[in-house]
Amino acid sequence: MSGDHILTVDRLMMRFGGIVAVNELSFTAERRKITALIGPNGAGKTTVFNCITGFYRPSGGAIRLVHDDGRMIQLERLNDFRISKQAKVARTFQNIRLFPGMTALENLMVAQHNALMRASGLTVLGLLGLPSWREAEKRAIDLARTWLDRVGLLDRADDAAGNLPYGDQRRLEIARAMCTEPALLCLDEPAAGLNARESGGLNELLLSIRNEQGTSILLIEHDMSVVMEISDHVVVMDYGVKIAEGTPQAVRDDPKVIAAYLGADEEEAIAVMESGT
Amino acid sequence: MSATSARPSPAAQPSGSAFILKKALISALVALVLFSLMIGIRTEAGPQGGLIYWTRFGDLAALVGTVFGGSIIVELLRQWWGPVDKDSIVPKPVQSAFSFAGRWLAPALLVFTFLVPVIFYNQRYILDLSILVLTYVMLGWGLNVVVGLAGLLDLGYVAFYAVGAYSYALLATNFGLSFWVCLPLAGILAAFWGVLLGFPVLRLRGDYLAIVTLAFGEIIRLVIINWQSLTGGPNGVSGIPRPTMFGIPLTPGDDGLAAKLGIEFSPTHRLVFLFYLILAMALLTNWVTIRLRRLPIGRAWEALREDEVACRALGINTTTTKLTAFATGAMFGGFAGAFFATRQGFISPESFTFQESALVLAIVVLGGMGSQLGVALAALCMIGGFELFRGLDQYRMLVFGMAMVLLMIWRPRGLVGHRAPTVFLERNQAISSDLVKEGHG
Amino acid sequence: MDYFAQQLINGLVLGSIYGLIAIGYTMVYGIVGMINFAHGDIFMIGGFIALISFLVLVSLGLTAIPLILLIVLLVSMAITALYGWTIERIAYRPLRHSFRLAPMLSAIGMSFVLTNFSQVSQGARVKPVPPIITGGYTLHEGSQGFAVQLSNIQIMVVLATIVVLALFTWLVSRTRLGRDMRACEQDQTMAALLGVDVDRTISMTFVIGAALAAVAGMMYLLYYGLVDFFMGFVAGIKAFTAAVLGGIGSLPGAMLGGLAIGLIETFWSAYFSVEYKDVAAFSILIVVLIFMPTGLLGRPEVEKV
Known part of the structure; x- marks a missing residue:
């Protein structure tokens, strides 16, 4: 897969004590595109986010960010406030932090x-x-x-x-x-707790941010209607590893993804299969 | 943790005279046991070095009786008052009147303060007391930057007050530097110590930060006591020069201000001068703080108090932000300390105990965490109240402690329960303090 | 070497006293999440009550020292425990769900109340008592006439600490109350849902903490032969330092931290300077918090984003 990648996650590892939360995860996010990171609860999505946005220091691997002017920044070497200040990566939180x-x-x-x-x-x-x-x-x-x-x-x-x-x-x-x-906007479950109308409005907002500001977006989402409707690329995680990636359409039909969701939570699996059809 | 959660439902409170009596009896019984030995028997070192004791059962009985009666009264009041919501123990109309009053209260208070030396020119006592109140207003405003705005709990603020006082005292007595040269130096030195302390400890959160700052305050005091060759130890520093009015001393001599102006000398001149000096310093503190709140640094302080993690996600360097808050507060404390030294003419470690830190902190919290007007009012109430008990010297701290406990139960968020926004598009509306966080550092 | 051994003994004795106070801090912090600022003063009150009850017993004509000591211990534990209970009831419980600063200031206020209460009721002067337990053993006769002494009172302090700690450990690990306390420490809401009386458990925490502080107060009285109204403040901060050093919330940690602080203070006084011994203790608090905020036996805190 080629293209203009703003973010490259390369064999990212994150261990907490003996627990491996993220295991050799690699994926890329394209510039001026919306990339969704999905997976059942506990798959390690928020951990990946925390690594990208500097709240955790990864145990291994590399996270590279390439700006429009070609400047390359290794996010795993920055921490804390510098991610936002120097690398221009902004984020929101799963439980709103205003x-x-x-x-x-x-x-x-x-x-x-x-x-x-x-x-x-x-x-x-x-x-x-x-x-x-x-x-x-x-x-x-x-x-x-x-x-x-x-x-x-x-x-x-x-x-x-x-x-x-x-x-x-x-x-x-x-x-x-x-x-x-920001150059890259990371959203942690932006549609959580929203009703159908609000989540429709959110879709428009995110699309307009992509189209008008040209900001690349990486989002974690459970609401499949959001994922299917606006994502350009979907990465599916389970148990800390990537199990599939591709267009929303391709991912939805991937038997491995369905199995992961079925194994985790039947309702979510049904939601995956039904949405967007 | 929200204030509204998990409050017992008021309807469940039982009533009736039997209940009240039972409660009062239990209280009296508890009091009897608590005070039996501590009040009932008085010990003292005897003339031969041994220990003697005598009984005071009368006092004990009186105290237990008071607790019994007091308990009945409190319980009756509580039932008469009805089940009250702890947050709005002050009725709504009173609250709104208060916020309305707030609009003209500050200017009125300011005008009155300016006129104090005119009105009370012949009352030394009132002038002295006003100077004391203004010193605490300034200290309160200084600590407010750290605790009220940045949400960092500092229990060792008195250390910076001490650094300021000793800086001026030592520079003036050893090198003959004037007050006006030493004042900025005292502030800078205090700020320097603030950074020195702040750098390692500001990573700590909440209670840990509180206890470390407390320890730091104690260390400074102990070093002052023990470094006798520099600070004079427990004897303190005396003969600290009085301030001059830009070089003109306020003395009865020929080169004094009175002689220059051709008026009769009066010791009150100096008092009036000191009054306006501390007023100017306090107002400067206030002006700078209000100004800073509207600058990015001040907003970052408040944001830090609200949510540190979100600050980091927005690219705010939390360490330097905390440090600047700490240093700014320390600097104001240093200024106030220099003033204290020049006003007293004598300083000793006794003036810089933990009680002093607690008093200033109580002023800030009672004032309502972040409210400039509230802090000024709280300083007035606290120091004024302290003076009321001047006659009962021994009981002063006892009453102060009880007042602190009761005030916290009555108004945990202080007198002024709202926060003014720093910028607005259309409506400048105050924010209820129920929403405002108090920081975790 | 003899000098060192002597300081080691002295340090362990002092550390036992700090450790007993530190347990009260660590228990309250573990369950309620607040620094009970008044705890040092509870220790002071315990010392005073031990002093007064001792005086009363002697004047009543009791002569059997062990019996006197036992009664004094029980009386001071009981009354001091009631102080702990009352303080929680008056100053902390109404603020349980309030803003974080409120209980802290309330506790500082309570500390002032206790300090000045005993100053007003018992006077400001230091209260000396004649040595009650005398005698001891000479462990080793040094060459320069320096002898390593182990006095009976030192043995008693350490023994009493061990006995009290054993009882306390049994209480926390084997009884219903101990289980409730541990449950409340983990999650108060969940504990309440499972039928634990949270209010009562918290009250009992204060009661037990105060009782242990009373033991410490009595040991202090016997060991140093004096009490005064201000002794709670510095002892309180040092005991808190011990609790933090051991890892706040950890009961064995508190004891370990107490011993460490006692040893550090004693050795500092012996080899460097007596004047700066408190500075040393406070500096250690700062250094520990900076470099290992979880203490010796504490659990690391994971930041939740």
């Missing part, structure tokens, strides 16, 4: 921390209130406003994030991740 006591707008302002930090001359210029800082702040508010509008939360900009309904919080978290202007 700043609940801050307003929606403030949440998006925090996301622009590094750009604003530079603009405020590491606080000194900002403390003096220089015009260049005020300009930068205005631009940041404009960017935040744009994203609030994109996710349909403009009228709730001044409400506390913790007061928003669940679906709004999910979208706000995506908007917040996009405010870091």
Whole structure:
């Protein structure tokens, strides 16, 4: 398989004590495409995410990210905040992690921390209130406003994030991740807990992020209607290893995938087979 | 853990006089056992070095009786008050009145503060007390950066206060540097110590951070006590120069301010000067804090308090963010310490005990974690309340401790229960503190 | 070598006392997840009650020392345990589901209350007692006239610690109460669903912790021959250091940590400087927390994302 890969995961290993959560996993994500990582519960998907986004240090293997300008970054060597700051990888969390006591707008302002930090001359210029800082702040508010509008939360900009309904919080978290202007957006179960209408809206949002911003997306998802509808490429994991990959269509018909889901959870297996048909 | 979960249903509370009596009896019985030896018998080292004792059964009986009566009253009050929701023990109308008052309270308070030396010019005691209150307002605002904004629990704040005080005292007495040169130095040194401590310990979370900062505060105090050649040990440093008004001393001499202005000298001049000095320093602290909150660094502090993991995912360097919060708070503590030294003219390790840290922390928490106005009000209440018990010197800390426990039970989120956003598009609406996190570091 | 052996004995005795206090910290932290700031003062109260009850018994004409000691031990354990129970009831239980800072400040407030309560009720001066248990053994006569001494009181402190610990271990591992405590430590909600009375279990945790602190207080009184109202603060921090060093939440860890702190403090005083012994103990706390925050026997905490 050839193509323009933004992310290459190469024989990734992750051990916790004696337990192997991810075992020699290799896959790639194409630039400006949506790649879905699916698998039964406990397959190790979130662990892979945590390795990519620097929350875990992999026990082995390599994770390479290639930017548009050809700059290559080895994610397994970066950790913590540098993944977002230098490698431009943003993420959301399975159980939403907003700043609940801050307003929606403030949440998006925090996301622009590094750009604003530079603009405020590491606080000194900002403390003096220089015009260049005020300009930068205005631009940041404009960017935040744009994203609030994109996710349909403009009228709730001044409400506390913790007061928003669940679906709004999910979208706000995506908007917040996009405010870091990432090259790769990693979404951990973005459709979890959403109703059918909300999840339809999510599909549109993600497609528009791919088409308009040109951001590559990697997502973990259980909701097969989301996976089947918007993914360009699907990677299936079970017990820490890859068992299949390909187009949504190909994966859905793969007997190994069906077996994995049947073995794990009958309802999920039926959902896999029925959705998209 | 949310405040709303797992509260026992109020309807299940039994009532009736038999129940009240039984409860009061049990309380009295518990009190009897608790106090039997501690109150009933008083020990003292006798004249020959041995131990003597005498009984105080009258006091014991009175105390147990008080507990019995108090228990009945509390229980009656509780039933009369009805089953109350702990979070809204203050009725809604009062709360909204409070938030309305908040809008003009701050300016009114500020104007009044400016006028204090005019109104109370002849009352030394009030001026002295106001200076003390303002010192704690400043300390509270300084610690608020660390605890209220960044959500880092610091139990050793007094260490930075001590570093500031000793920096000024030692630089002034040994090298003859003036207050205005030493003030920034004291702040910088305190901030430096803040970074030095912060660097290794800020990885720790929650209670661990609290206990390490406490230990650090104690280490600083013990070093001050034992490093006698530098600090004078338990005897402290005396003869610390009083501040000058930009070089003009406030003394009765010919080159003093009074002589220069051609007015009669009065010791109150210096007091008034000190008052405006600490007021200016406190207001500077406040201004810088308000300013910082609206800058990326301040937002990062608050975001850190809300969710550290999310901060890391957004590319925020949490270590440096915490360090700046720690250093900023420490710097303000250092300034306040330098002021304390110049005001007292004498400092000793006794002024920098853990109780001092606890007092400032209580001011911040009672103020409502992050609210500038709340901290100022809390400082006023705490120090004012402390003064009320001046006559009962021994009982002061006892009452303070009880007040801390009761205040926490009554208002765990402090006096001002909301947070003002730092930026808004259309509506500047306050956020209920039930949503605001308190940090885990 | 003799000097070293003597310090080793002294350190172990001191460490036993710290260990007994540390267990109270570690138990409460394990179950309620809070630092019981007032625990050091509970230890101080235990010492005072032992002192007063001893005085009363002697003046009542009792002369059999072992009997006196036994009664003093039981009385101080019982009354101090009631202090622990009351404090939990008044200052901590109403805040169980409140914000994290609230119980911490409440505990600090309670610590002030206890310190100043005993200052007000018993006066600020140090209370000395004449040596109650005297005599001892000379283990080794050194060449320069230095002898390694093992006094009876040291033997008693260590023996009492061992007995109390054995009882305590039995309580935690073999009884219904111990099982409930371990269940609450794992998951309070689940324990409640399975019929464990969580409130009662937490109360009992405080009661047991306070009783152990009372034993420590009494040993301190006998060993050093004095108590004062302020002794709880520093002893409390050191015992907490011990609990952290051993791995907070781990009961054997607390004892091990106590011994380690006792030894470190004694050797530091003996070989470096007495003035800085507390600085050494606090520095160790900081170093341990930085380099091995889970302590000697603690479980590592995995960050959940």
